[in-house]
Amino acid sequence: NQEAGDAFADMSLPKCNVEALEASSQFDVASLLGKQPMNQFDWAQLIVRGFPAETFEMFVGRSGLTRNETIKAIGMTSRQLLRRCHSGALSGDESERLYRLARIISRAAAFFGDIESGAAWLRKPHPALRGFAPLEFALTEPGAQEVLRIITSVEHGIPV
Numbered sequence: 001n002q003e004a005g006d007a008f009a010d011m012s013l014p015k016c017n018v019e020a021l022e023a024s025s026q027f028d029v030a031s032l033l034g035k036q037p038m039n040q041f042d043w044a045q046l047i048v049r050g051f052p053a054e055t056f057e058m059f060v061g062r063s064g065l066t067r068n069e070t071i072k073a074i075g076m077t078s079r080q081l082l083r084r085c086h087s088g089a090l091s092g093d094e095s096e097r098l099y100r101l102a103r104i105i106s107r108a109a110a111f112f113g114d115i116e117s118g119a120a121w122l123r124k125p126h127p128a129l130r131g132f133a134p135l136e137f138a139l140t141e142p143g144a145q146e147v148l149r150i151i152t153s154v155e156h157g158i159p160v
Contacts, residue, residue: 028106029099034058047096050089056081059098063105064119065135073135074098100144104134107151126150128160 030037033055038046060067071081074097084090090098108118122135128150129137138144153160 028110029102032059032062032102032105033099034062043099047099048092049095050092051095051098053085053088053090055095056084056090056098059102062115063102064109064115065101065105065122069123069135070098070101073101073139075139100141101138104138104144104147107148108134111151111155122147 033051035046035055056070060070063070065073068078071078074094076084076094080094084094104122105115105118108121109115110118112118112121122138123133125131125133126137129146134147134150138147150160
């Protein structure tokens with residue numbers, strides 16, 4: 001993706017490292033959602049159309065989260081999920097929240113070494129989140145950004 005590489009070049013990062021990071025991140029999210037690695041444009045289009053309902057089950061099977069945790073984390077009810085299974089697709093909003101959750105799981109798993117450890121960390125209350133568990137706090141985009149900021153800080157050895 002040449003445009004993404006150009007945008008990162010302004011940040012004085014070696015292009016090869018940025019591309020490797022981008023590919024690694026994309027692959028992890030894609031594998032959690034049962035998709036091939038995609039660029040951001042393709043993800044955006046797929047999210048707007050709505051993920052196929054099977055994507056939810058694939059995520060549950062790969063994420064280390066339970067079905068109920070995933071339903072709650074993307075702001076659905078069991079009834080809504082059942083309706084989506086009958087209709088064949090999640091809504092665009094539900095798809096976006098599932099994608100966001102996959103990004104968070106991917107980052108946590110990468111830092112802690114595996115899916116199970118990453119999921120366990122997401123369940124534990126965290127003092128930087130005023131006692132909320134990262135999984136609870138990430139229900140909104142600002143909350144998800146804060147969870148990702150904490151992971152990034154810890155990765156770089158910065159106290160949170």
